[in-house]
Amino acid sequence: MRRRNRLSGWDDRLIEGFLDVLSPMSERTRKNLHPRAKFVGYPELLKLLEKSGCPVCSISQRSLIQYLNLAFVEQLTAPEFREPLQESLGYCPKHSGLVRRAAQKKLPRMAVAVVYEDLLGQVEMRFEKRDGIPIPSNCPLCSLETEFEEYAVQLVADYCSDQEFQRQYLASDGVCLPHLRLITAKLRGDRGKFLFAAQKQILDRLLAQLHELIRKQDHRFLKEAMSEAEASSWKRAVHFLVGE
């Protein structure tokens, strides 16, 4: 039976996976512990297709949040976590936004305060020396997100010939345009055709809902009830173009 960690409630095997990503590891270890084996599998991908939004975005966002929880709770004093952060002076704007939102909900604010107090100390030191204006660069979460994304993109590419997957995919919101670009780059010949045809079908459905939303704003049809899917269609159209 798998053990669950006392603090995070996570499966220990999952934690080991993240620790491998966190710590500088040898090339051999990296090859042996490919993240695909750890984070999410085919059944979970099918479950994500039942929900609204791009499954690749869901996998990478959820993995990032899980990583942040693990890092800020259990790796707070680990040099493997803090040193790259000191070098990069925190995260890029996109991932700082993620940390900012997580600090208001899931992340322990105390841990966030410890990390940022330290980072401001680094900036203060540079200011005092009149050593130029430091600027955050090489966000550690960007490379991690690319790794999570790469894994999820490969997962979709691997299964897009599978009939069960195809059936669920056609009923779902599909993947967002940025991830569709990454997936189709991995597919050769006919394998890419399914995704284009499926996305076309998904977009046609979304277009019909958008059309109804626009029509029902007309004073002549204002009394017609709007379905939930029609009301949210404009938001789904925005997210289709840029991801979640």
Add this chain to the structure above:
Amino acid sequence: MREKFSTYYELRDACCRAGCPVCRLLDHRVHSYLESLFYESVNDPSVRERVRGALGFCRNHALKVVTIGDALGAAIIHEDLLRIIAKSFAENRLPRQSNECPACTQHRQFEQRCIDTLVEYFDDDEFQRAFKTSDGVCLPHLHRISLQVKEKALPEWLITVELQKLRQRRRRLSEFLRKQEVQAKNESLSEGEATACEDAIDFLVGTTD
């Protein structure tokens, strides 16, 4: 006496609000641009052409579109975009993007104007007084200012103000941490201490929300 333009006054007034004055002003300007685009320019052919060329907006500005919440305007623009994309999918190809996000163009142009104005009025007493009462500029904008002044160094008064604000931020974080301890559990957090984490994040990368 030098003539002062609207950006000068807007920057001076933004100094009274919380956070980096340049970020505050930019955020307000881009928000107004997107609001007016969806409210009154949805059927403007030149606007539609730019939006089509960019295949919509970048992620950052697209999320702002969602926040603005103009369902009808967004639906009209995105219906058009999705038709173009669906057509390319029917031909088994991905759509091409030919120009940058129109809101990014606005953002970049206005940011440059703000930085130019800041540098131009460094020695203006009224501006210095207003700036000293502000939270100071964020690190990315301070970096932009340092690039703008090029061979000249940043004025000492600006570095002193920034250093002072930075120390205040650190102090608030330290106080927040101290008040988490059991010995200080009865002490309440001030408003600045309660938002010290967000303030520190915003200082390092500019306003993120």
